Amino acid sequence: MLAAVASLTVLGAALGLGLGIAARRFHVEPEEIVAELEALLPGSQCGQCGYPGCAGAAQALADGKAPVTLCPPGGKGVAQALAEKLGVSADLSALGESVPMLASVREELCIGCTKCFKACPTDAIHGAVKQIHAVLKEACTGCAKCVDSCPTEAVGLVPVPATLTTWTWHKPGHA
Amino acid sequence: MPAVATLPAWLQRSLIRWGVHPDDHKRPVADLPVERLPLPSRLFLPLQQHVGAPARPVVKIGDHVLKGQLLAESAANISAPVHASTSGRIVDITTYPAPHPSGLEQPVMVLEPDGKDRWIDTAPPADPFALPPTEVGRMVSAAGVVGMGGATFPSAVKLALGLRVQVEILIVNGGECEPYLSCDDRLMRDHAAGVVDGIRLALHAIGAQEARVGIENNKPEAIAAMQQAAAPFPEVRIMPVPAQYPMGSDKQLIQVLTGREVPFDGRAADAGVLVHNVGTCHAIHQAVRLGRPLVERLVTVSGGAVRRPRNVVAPIGATAQALFDYCDGLASAPARVIMGGPMMGNPLATTASPVIKGTSGLLALTQEEVGEGERAGPCIRCASCVSVCPMNLLPLEMAAHIRSDDPDGAFQLGLNDCIGCGCCSYVCPSAIPLSHYFSYAKGALAANERAKLKSESIKKLTTARLERQEREAREKAEAAARRKAEREAAKARAAAQANAATAKAATADVNA
Ligand code: SF4
Ligand code: SF4
Ligand code: SF4
Ligand code: SF4
Numbered sequence: 001m002l003a004a005v006a007s008l009t010v011l012g013a014a015l016g017l018g019l020g021i022a023a024r025r026f027h028v029e030p031e032e033i034v035a036e037l038e039a040l041l042p043g044s045q046c047g048q049c050g051y052p053g054c055a056g057a058a059q060a061l062a063d064g065k066a067p068v069t070l071c072p073p074g075g076k077g078v079a080q081a082l083a084e085k086l087g088v089s090a091d092l093s094a095l096g097e098s099v100p101m102l103a104s105v106r107e108e109l110c111i112g113c114t115k116c117f118k119a120c121p122t123d124a125i126h127g128a129v130k131q132i133h134a135v136l137k138e139a140c141t142g143c144a145k146c147v148d149s150c151p152t153e154a155v156g157l158v159p160v161p162a163t164l165t166t167w168t169w170h171k172p173g174h175a
Numbered sequence: 176m177p178a179v180a181t182l183p184a185w186l187q188r189s190l191i192r193w194g195v196h197p198d199d200h201k202r203p204v205a206d207l208p209v210e211r212l213p214l215p216s217r218l219f220l221p222l223q224q225h226v227g228a229p230a231r232p233v234v235k236i237g238d239h240v241l242k243g244q245l246l247a248e249s250a251a252n253i254s255a256p257v258h259a260s261t262s263g264r265i266v267d268i269t270t271y272p273a274p275h276p277s278g279l280e281q282p283v284m285v286l287e288p289d290g291k292d293r294w295i296d297t298a299p300p301a302d303p304f305a306l307p308p309t310e311v312g313r314m315v316s317a318a319g320v321v322g323m324g325g326a327t328f329p330s331a332v333k334l335a336l337g338l339r340v341q342v343e344i345l346i347v348n349g350g351e352c353e354p355y356l357s358c359d360d361r362l363m364r365d366h367a368a369g370v371v372d373g374i375r376l377a378l379h380a381i382g383a384q385e386a387r388v389g390i391e392n393n394k395p396e397a398i399a400a401m402q403q404a405a406a407p408f409p410e411v412r413i414m415p416v417p418a419q420y421p422m423g424s425d426k427q428l429i430q431v432l433t434g435r436e437v438p439f440d441g442r443a444a445d446a447g448v449l450v451h452n453v454g455t456c457h458a459i460h461q462a463v464r465l466g467r468p469l470v471e472r473l474v475t476v477s478g479g480a481v482r483r484p485r486n487v488v489a490p491i492g493a494t495a496q497a498l499f500d501y502c503d504g505l506a507s508a509p510a511r512v513i514m515g516g517p518m519m520g521n522p523l524a525t526t527a528s529p530v531i532k533g534t535s536g537l538l539a540l541t542q543e544e545v546g547e548g549e550r551a552g553p554c555i556r557c558a559s560c561v562s563v564c565p566m567n568l569l570p571l572e573m574a575a576h577i578r579s580d581d582p583d584g585a586f587q588l589g590l591n592d593c594i595g596c597g598c599c600s601y602v603c604p605s606a607i608p609l610s611h612y613f614s615y616a617k618g619a620l621a622a623n624e625r626a627k628l629k630s631e632s633i634k635k636l637t638t639a640r641l642e643r644q645e646r647e648a649r650e651k652a653e654a655a656a657r658r659k660a661e662r663e664a665a666k667a668r669a670a671a672q673a674n675a676a677t678a679k680a681a682t683a684d685v686n687a
Contacts, residue, residue, distance in 0.1 A: 042630050043637040077626030080583075122636040138629070139636055164223075166625065167277040168618025171577075172608045173551070 044121035046143035073141035101142035109154035116146035178434035193565035205357035218492030227253035260490035278524025297466030318462030323454035327533035337381030350423030353516025363397035367404035373460030480539035509539035552605035560599035570599035
């Protein structure tokens with residue numbers, strides 16, 4: 001009996017010590033993880049996640065208050081990267097439904113007010129005063145900031161058109 | 176493992192532990208004489224018929240061109256030029272449905288033949304073997320030759336690589352293991368001398384000593400013709416190999432002919448070999464000996480829905496519909512139209528799509544031949560898929576990961592090594608579309624990769640914008656501060672002047 005108690009006590013103490021050391025050894029400063037998470041986010045500060053900018057979103061992620069799928073413009077890629085960083089399994093099925101979007105300017109409505117040009121966090125819109133503005137699709141994240149800024153509703157989001165290089169087979173059974 | 180092809184025939188079969196034997200459906204088409212497609216009224220020449228960058232047009236709408244004239248030049252290191260398939264007028268440069276399962280459009284040049292089919296003047300060298308190897312490579316590059324087995328990789332780039340890394344053996348792929356296809360078979364029977372000459376030119380271009388030509392033993396006539404043509408050239412060895420799908424896949428053929436394994440994620444050149452298809456070798460022969468660019472090719476038009484299946488020589492740019500029409504049209508609405516072979520080819524979204532340099536076959540298959548419609552059942556873990564996979568993968572495990580939205584899990588299991596041969600789907604008793612899962616997952620992984628690259632570049636843009644805004648704000652503030660300082664200095668000066676003036680006035684007053 002005594003031997004059992006003693007051996008279990010020793011075992012418990014040893015393991016506890018191990019855990020304690022591990023906790024110190026592998027301790028990650030909370031600020032560090034927030035910074036790392038923020039680095040994974042697009043950084044366009046679009047606010048679509050409902051937090052004030054990407055830093056706020058990273059904080060919420062670190063606190064476990066937001067799911068890894070919080071960033072709409074980031075899409076699947078960002079969600080996966082976040083899940084890996086946080087060591088959680090991501091349920092990406094909800095994202096599967098949402099298709100990536102792209103802003104597009106309807107030329108007949110644009111009055112060249114440059115509001116969208118100023119609103120875009122990634123400099124994806126080009127134009128000048130009283131000139132029709134245009135969207136660079138390589139730089140647009142589909143964050144919709146420009147859509148809200150346009151006084152004539154000339155900017156809208158359209159699904160990113162497939163090209164021969166981006167087209168992929170659909171999943172079997174999901175035609 | 177030894178080079179299976181050097182062993183006696185009865186041993187070969189038992190040493191190959193992968194692959195399947197689908198019904199080959201090659202005859203009688205393979206035994207019928209080749210016919211030539213009359214010039215269609217329009218040719219649609221895609222600027223991209225190859226792996227790499229699209230070609231850049233060098234002619235304008237309205238230009239009259241001769242057969243073999245350069246229409247679009249190679250636009251990058253990995254790219255290939257496009258030439259006029261006949262003489263005529265360029266009537267448009269536009270977009271047109273690509274020969275691709277999506278049916279999306281791609282840039283094409285539209286050529287209206289003038290019916291004269293007049294060649295450009297060519298000045299082929301008297302003895303190409305006297306030329307330096309790089310010069311032969313340059314001629315192949317200028318002729319727009321690409322891998323004609325379907326891979327469409329620019330051939331000259333491969334030759335240059337072979338010369339640079341000093342490969343020892345040129346593997347010539349005459350396997351043609353896909354069912355239905357017999358264009359390579361026909362080419363070897365009818366033009367064996369040209370093919371062998373092309374092989375010798377390719378050997379010269381890469382500086383290798385030996386060529387091994389792998390031909391499946393279900394093509395005895397082609398083997399005989401090639402053996403006869405190669406008899407005077409001991410460096411060209413014709414090696415019959417067992418008919419086993421996918422023998423015509425590069426990695427498998429290399430292993431059977433040389434016993435060498437291409438390292439995972441490696442190129443054939445890493446194993447000291449280079450692979451060219453027999454059609455490509457023939458195109459090299461035409462390019463170097465006759466100075467003729469690649470403007471036409473042999474296409475097998477077959478499948479249960481085709482009334483008069485045939486091997487047809489077609490100009491690049493003729494529509495699939497024109498070839499079917501030439502073969503007396505389709506007897507029934509096909510369940511699927513495929514460009515290439517039934518196992519690895521691409522289903523076509525529309526028969527308006529043109530024949531390109533890599534088009535080996537056009538198949539119109541009936542519902543019966545496609546043999547689908549059975550619903551996929553659950554996996555019974557029979558491991559048939561594992562035993563046939565030529566890449567030693569675990570198709571059932573990979574598919575399970577992909578089904579549960581975990582393409583990365585499949586990637587860990589070697590998804591990228593999957594050559595998409597379809598053997599696993601072919602044998603699966605539960606009719607699970609395994610290779611379809613793999614195509615889907617490869618696409619999904621590539622899309623993820625693109626998304627990652629994009630989000631990185633976007634982050635750069637955002638930071639650049641923030642920096643710019645900060646800089647602008649700072650400059651504004653600095654400018655404002657400068658102006659303020661200037662204003663104050665001016666004020667101070669004015670005040671000083673005023674002071675001086677009053678002081679002067681005061682002294683004047685005093686003096687007065
Ligand atoms: S163009 Fe519009 S949707 Fe696209 S990133 Fe800029 S603000 Fe967002
Ligand atoms: S906000 Fe609207 S109207 Fe103004 S420049 Fe942009 S698109 Fe044109
Ligand atoms: S897993 Fe890929 S390589 Fe293996 S049999 Fe299936 S399709 Fe072929
Ligand atoms: S062949 Fe089909 S049923 Fe058999 S183990 Fe593979 S996936 Fe499962």
